[in-house]
Amino acid sequence: MKKRKFLLLAPLALFMALVSCNNDDDALLSPIDEGVNMSYSEVLNFKKDKAKYNPGEEVNFSVNGTHQNTTVRYKYLGEVIEEAPLTGTSWTWEPPSEDFRGYMVELVKETDGEETVIGTVAVDVSSDWTKFPRYGFLSQFGNISASQRADVLNNLKDYHINGLQYYDWHFEHQRPLPLDENGEPAETWSDLFNREIYLGTVEGFIEQAQERNMASMFYNLLFGAWKKDEVQPVPVEWLMYNDRNHNDINRHILSGFGDIQLTDPANDEWQEHIFGETATVYENLEFDGWHLDQLGNRGTVYNYEGYKIDLGEAYKDFLISLENRFPNKKLVLNAVDQYEQEEILEAPVDFAYSEIWSRYQYQDLARVILENYEYSNGELNTVLAAYMNYNAQDGNFNTPAVLMTDAVIFTFGGAHLELGEHMLSSEYFPNDKLDMSMDLRNNVREYYDFHTAYQNLLRDGGSFNFPAVQSQDVDVKLNSWPPVVGQAAVVGKQLENSQVLHLLNYDGVSTLQWRDDSKIQREPLVKDNFSITAEAGRNVSKVWFASPDINGGASQELEFTQSGNQITLEVPYLKFWSMLVLEY
Incomplete structure (x- = not known):
């Protein structure tokens, strides 16, 4: 057996219960124009050469041009770990040696004292791809x-x-x-x-x-044993049956292409x-x-000898x-x-x-x-x-x-x-x-x-939780997960030295069913620069924000005030999904 390390997910049962408490779409709200939809696109077509990197392996980056006054900024979870000027269209970087780390690399252009993100790309340093499978x-x-x-x-x-x-x-x-x-x-x-x-x-x-x-x-x-003609592909003693007398083979019918006969997975000979x-x-x-x-x-199934098979x-x-x-x-x-x-x-x-x-x-x-x-x-x-x-x-x-x-x-x-x-x-x-x-x-x-x-x-441990989060803006309604039409759902996650708050926006959507068979789902209404108060629990040293919907996911440090266990801050942007990280 492969060894496993236990990761603390203490409130999981409670969280799962709340996840399943709302099974119907709520009454849909009429759309209201609000917020500024800030679309983002890469300026320099920023890429790297591999899907992931082993510890100690160099990363080869490329862009399709250069801009003056542009900095390459390497970050780990919102913290700058290295930066250098962008001087050419290709270069290499050796990430820190730690295994199982994700990094955000930002191209930041400065103009008249103002910074603009003109490209981002992530880097995964992991010796085993199944730790963070994509x-x-x-x-x-x-x-x-x-x-x-x-x-x-x-x-x-x-x-x-x-x-x-x-x-x-x-x-x-x-x-x-x-x-x-x-x-x-x-x-x-x-x-x-x-x-x-x-x-x-x-x-x-x-x-x-x-x-x-x-x-x-x-x-x-x-x-599976594919039977496309009269020839029996495997011995009948290996197969799985719908009856105790092995007369009715359990099969998956492929119309016009034969059948897949199913074998007993626990049969030693199979x-x-x-x-x-x-x-x-x-x-x-x-x-x-x-x-x-x-x-x-597959319903109730039997082996050739007539014994019931526990498929699990x-x-x-x-x-x-x-x-x-x-x-x-x-x-x-x-x-x-x-x-x-x-x-x-x-x-x-x-x-x-x-x-x-x-x-x-x-x-x-x-x-x-x-x-x-x-x-x-x-x-x-x-x-x-x-x-x-x-x-x-x-x-x-x-x-x-x-x-x-x-x-x-x-x-x-x-x-x-x-x-x-x-x-x-x-x-x-x-x-x-x-x-x-x-x-x-x-x-x-x-x-x-x-x-x-x-x-x-x-994806690296932590415990989902339910910190109290309230909006100070009457046009922004928040609720703890699961989602409610007309509101943004908050998902909390507690890690050793931080509290993560995810905001998932369902204000203005047309359904809470993910598959969207008829392609009717609408974009949620964009929110920007709205104030929230959140339960912190501990003294907060830093707050930062990132969203895949703006600035290529680049992180941005936020100002905040704390009074006791309450922290107040302004969320820059919420379209589909935004993330706030409170560091202790």
Whole structure:
């Protein structure tokens, strides 16, 4: 078993109870014009060369031009740790040696004594990508050139995607990598939907991902045997049945493409077979691990001998055996709609992964992440497969819906599986029916910069709490999470030397349902320069502000006054999501 360190999340049960206390959209408010919508875009196209960096590894930066009187400012959680003048279009920086740190690097131009942020980029220094997983996907493995692969990976690198799920790259579930008569991998094969897969493309993606410090995880079911013709793919004794007399095989029907027969995950012979096939994959392709999938609640199921199968225990047994067989490879198993997640997270997986179906509201996304914290004793971070604008058939994704969903997931310490060759809108990853507008691309990049730069506040321990926060402005209404239409929700988090206050804005929105199937979600009403009073609890030494919606997520120190346990300050800006940090 992999060792785990307990992180304190003391008020979690209370927080989860409050997260689930409001299940309906409130009456919608008429929109009111207020606040100034301050759009932000990069001036110098500021980039770095890898998705993450190992301790001691240099970061290579680039910009597409220079401006006079511009400073490169390196920050850790709002504190300047180094700065230097911008003198060219490329340079290197060696971050501090500490492991598992996120940094924000700002390009700040001074004009007549006034500073303007003209570029930001985050840097993640982590020896293990699964500590702060930012998961993406690949779904096209045809005859794709090296330059085309580089374009895809460079784009994902700019979003700091540090792990990739290779979706439907394989041949058959029970035989993922086909071999020729000489025992060598086939040059091409067809997946279960008859798409042609090229070995060289899979190999090329893995190699080029390694160059960018991006991990590669191969996708496969943990209990699938694809039956596309009359030939039985595996012995019937390995299969899972809907009856005690092994007459009705439990299967997933693929109309026109055959069936996936499901095996008993705890069957020793099935495990030996699929582990042998997995060894073949690892011997021929440098995958970093296995992204395992299941198919949700299968009802009451039996093995060939007629005994009822406890799928949660079977999953755990399979994962423990798999980790023992391949101790140096990463493991993650999709908990479809949280099915058997508690048992899965008792096994040696490297992070939690939840595909969301029946949890419809923003507060439900938070609850799933909190459940996963609890099931893993506060250790594992979560990736949510949450498909946006699911029922929409064409056009662009709705930008407000995507950003509001990301804001909730990121606030509660999760990550969102949504980026690959395109943005995800369904569980079949090659489906690219919806497009990302340029505005959405730019905004999501700022959100991923923010998510990465401040990962030590967002995803590195701490306890969610409920400090009292009140607005001094009659036009700004605040409430503790969960969200209420017409107000901004406050999410508190207590860390050792700081209190974090997240403000998530739901004033002016049209729904509290995150998926936004009909693309009706509206932008919330912007608030700026409004005063709040917050419960501090201790003497505050510094307050700073940052938001992915303004200045590229750059931090800004704020003035404040403190009287006893109360602190008063002015919040510069709130569109979708803003963060305040009170340091002690």
